[in-house]
Amino acid sequence: MTEQREREFAAILKSASAGRRNFLRLGAAGTGALLLPATAARAADKLVSKARIVIAGAGAAGLAAASRLAEQLDGASITLVDGRKEHFYQPGYTLIGAGLKPASYVVSTTAEYVPKGVDWIEERVAEFDPEGNKVVTESGKAIPYDFLLVATGLKLDYAAIPGMEVGEIGKNGLGSVYHSAAAAEATWRSMSDFADKGGIGLFLRPGTEMKCAGAPLKYTFITDDYLRRRGNRGKAELVYNANNKVLFSVPIVSEKVRMLFDDRKVKVNYERILESIDLGKRIAVFKSPIGPVEHPYDFINVIPPMRAPDAVRNSPLPWQEGGWAKDGWIEVDKHSLRHKRFDNVFAVGDVAGVPKGKTAASVKWQVPVAVDHLLARIAGKESTSAYNGYTSCPLITRLGQAMLVEFDYKDNLVPSFPGIIAPLEELWITWVMKTMALKPTYLSMLRGRA
Amino acid sequence: MKEFDPLIFLVVFQEMLGPLLWLLILLAVGGTLAFLRLLIKEKGIVARRLVRAELAGLGGGVLALILMAKVSSSGFTDAGGPADWFLIALVFGMGLIGSAIVVYSFLGWRTPVKR
CATH class of the missing domain: 3.50.50.60 (FAD/NAD(P)-binding domain)
Incomplete structure (x- = not known):
């Protein structure tokens, strides 16, 4: 009897301390937590390799991947290929459209996020040749690779x-x-x-x-x-x-x-x-x-139809059948982001042919998984990390309030702050996240720090 | 949200506030140290000064809320649930305590009580 009571008491204590942890998260974080990562790989030593890695696209996904790869590899050649000089913080567009922020709020330059040791070729990829393990740029320059990460984003049609x-x-x-x-x-x-x-x-x-x-x-x-x-x-x-x-x-x-x-x-x-x-x-x-x-x-x-960029659509990379074939989304495994037919190719961000969310939060959670699989491959191991489709959306429902909607592949709600921020409640705190904490979190992600 | 790293919050806050973050941390640490030294020097709290500092702190709390509303483009009717009231209380409380400590130390070091 007493033993049972002790067990109950221990359980209560445990749940109370979990609750307190949540509270602390909130207090400490203010808010920016929904994009925050698992940081398991940070302490790992650098992997020595001569691998040639090409990243097509220097948007949110491409830059975040470049930062993580540069941080974890020693001696590898990492090349970003993208013709665009400006970087756009796209989650901010709605705030501009709402008259709350000026256009300059979302504009910065790609150059400021390109990590040290990463080459940036300022051209668009015109052709993907996964059979020949190379990409060709607009000016006709061929870039051979051992691993390819496609992060071209999509085309507003x-x-x-x-x-x-x-x-x-x-x-x-x-x-x-x-x-x-x-x-x-x-x-x-x-x-x-x-x-x-x-x-x-x-x-x-x-x-x-x-x-x-x-x-x-x-x-x-x-x-x-x-x-x-x-x-x-x-x-x-x-x-x-x-x-x-x-x-x-x-x-x-x-x-x-x-x-x-x-x-x-x-x-x-x-x-x-x-x-x-x-x-x-x-x-x-x-x-x-x-x-x-x-x-x-x-x-x-x-809001126009959205499809994969022409260079991707005209390549062997997209799904060959099913609903995603027509628009050219890349045929990757939804948990590893690895290409189903070319196993040295990965796709992350908007261009990946996976079921849920094309958002910055998806990028945040996809990139570490794809990078982990790529690094494991270089090291001759298998990675067990998997992307569960997590994405989030601070769904603004009026000026000053939003619902923090977070979900996964299975349509489950996966709230980051259970018991504190109810996922389907219109809250000011969620609005505060959207307007204050999201951009800094996003920028940290580009630099591979969050 | 599987793992948490306090350093990430520092990075995010740094991105959010820039150099202002270090100024705030400096002010918080400096204010607290000055307060503690004053306590040791005077061997206790001067009640009269504390009341004045707390009154100033009320203003500091309001100021913190105004700053918060401005930075987050919100109004004063936007609270929708308990989490919001918690955040409002937290911001107000931090503004209050922070400015009360700073004001108390400032007053104390400016016109020390003679014993």
């Missing part, structure tokens, strides 16, 4: 929407937060103008895989909030067009968003995909099960 002209973003009620920092700022002007006048606001997402599937929802909520703050919500009709039968790929989140849209009086159409647009007449045409549907608008946030 605006050209696939007849009538769409990116030069018109910011004019005549046309918005598109995704296009660029400047376009996000122009979108803010359009949306703010709409919030002053009211009318019909159209929101949508593409029928393809996309980066940050929460962003189209966030922008709907933000627009709703601006209309309310300016006393014009009664003059506006907001319509969200979902590409399929749900609002979010994770069922429990989809239901929560449905309830919130209901609460905010946002009308929802399911199975509508933007097919074409008439910018002059302000009419969008959607593909639907009942045929094309015309929808007039006073403001629209266009």
Whole structure:
């Protein structure tokens, strides 16, 4: 009897100390924790190798991988190949579109994150030749490799929407937060103008895989909030067009968003995909099960179809069959990020053909796994690390509040702060994370430090 | 969230605040040391000064909240749940305690009590 009581007491103590740890995490971290890593490999000694590693793409995934490889390898040749000189902190685009940050908030340079000892070839990869173990740049330069990490990101396919002209973003009620920092700022002007006048606001997402599937929802909520703050919500009709039968790929989140849209009086159409647009007449045409549907608008946030870049799509790297083959996503194992047919090739970030999230948080958790498998291969071992699909999305539901949605491949919610930050609760603390802690965490990730 | 490393938080905070972080740490450490030395020197707390420092601390707490709201682009009606109230209390409390200690030490070293 006493023994049992002791055991119970020990269990209570244990759970109390776990709770305290969580609290400490919160206190100490403020917030930036959702992108934070497992740091198992940090203390490991450097691996001596003459391996030639090519990283195609110097965005979030490419730079984070380069930093980690440079830190853990001695004597290897690591080459980043990317023609772009600017670096864009893409999670910040929504904040620019919301009028909270200037375009400069997201812009920095690739050069400042290229780690010491890593070569950067300032050209785009034009051709992938995994059979010949080389890539060819735009100028025709061939770069042979022992290992290839593809992190090219994706292509925003605006050209696939007849009538769409990116030069018109910011004019005549046309918005598109995704296009660029400047376009996000122009979108803010359009949306703010709409919030002053009211009318019909159209929101949508593409029928393809996309980066940050929460962003189209966030922008709907933000627009709703601006209309309310300016006393014009009664003059506006907001319509969200979902590409399929749900609002979010994770069922429990989809239901929560449905309830919130209901609460905010946002009308929802399911199975509508933007097919074409008439910018002059302000009419969008959607593909639907009942045929094309015309929808007039006073403001629209266009989100284009997203596909792998042409160089990847035209290579042997993409899935050869199934839903991802058409758009060229790379055929990798979803747990190791290793290519299914070319075992010295890995893909991380947006271009990887894996089921969930194309987000910075996915990158954060994918890169260490892919790097670990690559290093194990060099060392002649097998790695046991696996990516479980974890990604996170601070889903803004009004200015000043967001829901911290974290999930994995199995559609499980995987909250980082269970019992403190409820995943489906609209909270200020989550907003604080999004606006304050996310960018520093992201930049630390690029430098391989977080 | 499998493993936690306090150093990472330092890195993140450094990225977030830049040189200001070191200034704040310096102020916190310096203020605390000055406070402790004052305690030893005076062999106790001067109640009258403490009350004044605490009053100033209230202002410090409010200031910390204003700073927080500004940096995070939020308003004062955004709290949505217990975690938010906890964070608000934490920020206010840190502002209060921090400025009270600094003000107490400042007053103490400026006009020491003669015994």
